[in-house]
Amino acid sequence: MLATQQNLEQNFSRIGYYNEVTVSVVLVKILEVMFVAGWAGSAIVLLLTGFEDVETLLDREDENSH
Amino acid sequence: MSSTSNSPLGSNRVRIVVATSVMLTFISYWRASAIILNDLGSSAFYACGIAEQAIGKSAPWFVLAVMLFAFAVRAVYVESCSMFVRGGVYRVVKEALGGTLAKLSVSALMFDYILTGPVSGVSAGQYIAGLINDTIAIADKHGWIPAAIHHLFHGTPQFNGNTTAVMFAVAVTLYYWWENIKGIEESSEKALWVMQVTTVMVVLLLGWSFFTLLKVGGHLPPFPTLANIHYSSESLGFWKHSSLPHTFAILGLIIGFGHSVLAMSGEESLAQVYRELAHPKLKNLKRTAIVIGMYSFLFTGLVSFLAVMLIPDNVRTQVYSDNLIAGLAMHMVGPEVLRLAFRAFVVVVGFLILSGAVNTAIVGSNGVLNRVSEDGVLADWFRRPHKRYGTTSRIINLIVGLQLFTIIVSWGNIYTLGEAYAFGVVWSFVFKTVSMLVLRYRYKGVRNWKVPPNFHIFGIEIPIGLASIAMVLLATAIVNLFTKSVATVSGIIFSVVFFCIFTFSEKVNRRKHAHNAAQMQEQFQLQVAESVERETVGIRPGNVLVPVRDYNTLNHLRWVLDRTDTHEQDVVVMTARTSQFGSAAYGLSAEQMFSDYEQTLFTRAVSIAESFGKRVSLLVVPARDPWSAIVQTAHNLESSSVAAGLSSKMTTAEQAFAVGSAWESTPEPKRQFVLQIVQPDGTVDTFRIGPHTPTMKDEDVVLLHRLWLNITREPGLENVHHHDILTEALTRFAHDYGERDREAIVKELQRQAAQDVPPAVRHSADSIPTTVQPAPDDSLRDDKHREDTPSAPKGDGSD
Numbered sequence: 118m119l120a121t122q123q124n125l126e127q128n129f130s131r132i133g134y135y136n137e138v139t140v141s142v143v144l145v146k147i148l149e150v151m152f153v154a155g156w157a158g159s160a161i162v163l164l165l166t167g168f169e170d171v172e173t174l175l176d177r178e179d180e181n182s183h
Numbered sequence: 184m185s186s187t188s189n190s191p192l193g194s195n196r197v198r199i200v201v202a203t204s205v206m207l208t209f210i211s212y213w214r215a216s217a218i219i220l221n222d223l224g225s226s227a228f229y230a231c232g233i234a235e236q237a238i239g240k241s242a243p244w245f246v247l248a249v250m251l252f253a254f255a256v257r258a259v260y261v262e263s264c265s266m267f268v269r270g271g272v273y274r275v276v277k278e279a280l281g282g283t284l285a286k287l288s289v290s291a292l293m294f295d296y297i298l299t300g301p302v303s304g305v306s307a308g309q310y311i312a313g314l315i316n317d318t319i320a321i322a323d324k325h326g327w328i329p330a331a332i333h334h335l336f337h338g339t340p341q342f343n344g345n346t347t348a349v350m351f352a353v354a355v356t357l358y359y360w361w362e363n364i365k366g367i368e369e370s371s372e373k374a375l376w377v378m379q380v381t382t383v384m385v386v387l388l389l390g391w392s393f394f395t396l397l398k399v400g401g402h403l404p405p406f407p408t409l410a411n412i413h414y415s416s417e418s419l420g421f422w423k424h425s426s427l428p429h430t431f432a433i434l435g436l437i438i439g440f441g442h443s444v445l446a447m448s449g450e451e452s453l454a455q456v457y458r459e460l461a462h463p464k465l466k467n468l469k470r471t472a473i474v475i476g477m478y479s480f481l482f483t484g485l486v487s488f489l490a491v492m493l494i495p496d497n498v499r500t501q502v503y504s505d506n507l508i509a510g511l512a513m514h515m516v517g518p519e520v521l522r523l524a525f526r527a528f529v530v531v532v533g534f535l536i537l538s539g540a541v542n543t544a545i546v547g548s549n550g551v552l553n554r555v556s557e558d559g560v561l562a563d564w565f566r567r568p569h570k571r572y573g574t575t576s577r578i579i580n581l582i583v584g585l586q587l588f589t590i591i592v593s594w595g596n597i598y599t600l601g602e603a604y605a606f607g608v609v610w611s612f613v614f615k616t617v618s619m620l621v622l623r624y625r626y627k628g629v630r631n632w633k634v635p636p637n638f639h640i641f642g643i644e645i646p647i648g649l650a651s652i653a654m655v656l657l658a659t660a661i662v663n664l665f666t667k668s669v670a671t672v673s674g675i676i677f678s679v680v681f682f683c684i685f686t687f688s689e690k691v692n693r694r695k696h697a698h699n700a701a702q703m704q705e706q707f708q709l710q711v712a713e714s715v716e717r718e719t720v721g722i723r724p725g726n727v728l729v730p731v732r733d734y735n736t737l738n739h740l741r742w743v744l745d746r747t748d749t750h751e752q753d754v755v756v757m758t759a760r761t762s763q764f765g766s767a768a769y770g771l772s773a774e775q776m777f778s779d780y781e782q783t784l785f786t787r788a789v790s791i792a793e794s795f796g797k798r799v800s801l802l803v804v805p806a807r808d809p810w811s812a813i814v815q816t817a818h819n820l821e822s823s824s825v826a827a828g829l830s831s832k833m834t835t836a837e838q839a840f841a842v843g844s845a846w847e848s849t850p851e852p853k854r855q856f857v858l859q860i861v862q863p864d865g866t867v868d869t870f871r872i873g874p875h876t877p878t879m880k881d882e883d884v885v886l887l888h889r890l891w892l893n894i895t896r897e898p899g900l901e902n903v904h905h906h907d908i909l910t911e912a913l914t915r916f917a918h919d920y921g922e923r924d925r926e927a928i929v930k931e932l933q934r935q936a937a938q939d940v941p942p943a944v945r946h947s948a949d950s951i952p953t954t955v956q957p958a959p960d961d962s963l964r965d966d967k968h969r970e971d972t973p974s975a976p977k978g979d980g981s982d
Contacts (some may be wrong), residue, residue, distance in 0.1 A: 145431050148662060155658065
């Protein structure tokens, strides 16, 4: 009886541990998706704004030099 | 005529025109870049050192990634500025997410601003302490330290780096506290000069470093893989005992990125200078963004790499982690004296740029708190102007008090300060970017530029670029919450305390303002106008403008009213609501512009006008620079003269010079006017502002007249005017000066200048005519050709 109770407690604590690990892994995966996808999108932003920057730099019209 | 019975709108209340647009002096994109780089560029002095302490030798890769990502973040600012001229965090978050989150975002921004001061001051102190200690060590090596001193210090005398840094940071903070209490002007000229000196240092540093690399060789820092990221005991914060950072490579990258994010602090300044950028604004904003992006990428990014490549690991981490650029200077190839001299130059530049950042922190915090205070979320008590200087001294005291507290608590630990600083930086960016994302769907107004790329699916816009930037920032900010325990705890406490103060103050103010508004309505009627126009104020050309600030020194208003017939000439009493750099980024409402102080000031002015039985018009204008505001208002109102009181800080000549400088920087077309400065003893100094007809000596007038008499006797020259002779004479003079007799002319003018009288025409108040309208140069007129008179200010104020 006591052994069964101990087994149950161990199982519950293991389940709690696994739940904790699962939540952590899911959270890390969400962060990973956010960071990687975010960087991929930001790279496109850099590329597109980079082209625009070159155009802006080449366009000397209305430039104030003082 | 009672001032209360002549309201143009027929009301019993005195009408006050409140202009809501700050009068600005527009600046070029180079100057704007210099202002921002004074903040953004300063992080190069400490960012990599802090990042390396946290994550090890691969830190330069993360710093480089942050500097690259900063290009994307500045795109967010360009979009926000294309929507709102004052597109700072508070405005954007308030528009998108409402007042509560706006208060929270401002709390995070305040944490960022307040920490900018201590982190910059302490960093400058560390550079100075390092230079002093190394100089002493070198002197000792050569036996230049006397044995007695050596014995006294039990070895080579050395200053404690942290203690020296704290003392220096406290001294610099107190210096700028006093300067801000006095109300120093933010000078783009000074910022430009600092950046020019910094650029010389950066060019020398990079050139010499690359030369050293060619000579001695070097290895790139290790790539940022999980194996190469070495967390310090403090860099994992709440995850200190967790296996997560050691298990997931991506977490290591985010942690490293989060520890380096402070390298892009200062981008918020982009939104703050936008309003002051010259036309074409958006294009110039983009140019500014390119300049600051490239500069900080090259400076902060490359210096981080070079430091790791050139300074040996043990020396870099143990001696130079707090003053990395100084360490770089000492590890170049070349004679030791030359390296030490260059290091001294680095320290001087560091001192200039970092102490400038201390000032920027005070000015920026003051601007933000002024803004929220004006919006009613901070008690009016804070906004009450300093009795002597008219500055918001209580807000400045609060900011500097918090900065001094931070400096002393951290005791010169630049790592702790930097970690905490990153909290404010990253969360203010998160609030800003997420709000911009929300505004893509909620904002229906004009938007001149958008962060690319954007797609449309079933008519719904998908802002890929903006969402990507928001995701990177949010992921970094979340991970930082776990890894920066000190920053998280201190940042949350600070933000929550400020948020509670804002919320409580707002509730108290709402009740108080309702009561004040009811009281004010009994006395004054506010008429809001976007800009100052003569028609809006309801006055005639040729009026007298009387700038006022201190309600205890209104003698000049009495002087004007005593001598002006207000039936013939209008008197406009104007006060400039000084809006410092930073606060110009925010919108102002009439209630914000017209505080208790302005109410008291105008109550006194009206009372004085009533005592003379004369009518005055009242005007409040927001301005970055009060001198510029006076000049622009005089121009817009077509005033013939400006009558000011004597400043407590300046002489009359200095005041006139300040007005003259503001006049020179005002864009064309602009009007000339007469400036009269009334001193407390009744003495008046008169100055003509702008190009004007010179006062001619009697003998010159006689000479001119004789010439005219003789010339008109010549056949065919009967109709020649006096001015024709002057034109011919001046043309010949210009020709001689330009070509033939330049030296002789200069010598003669120098001789005359030595005998000349001061520029101001000083006379007692009693000798001034019955109107403050100055007498035109009648000496140049003759009855026959009155229409020939040059453009001296005329009675009707027209040119």
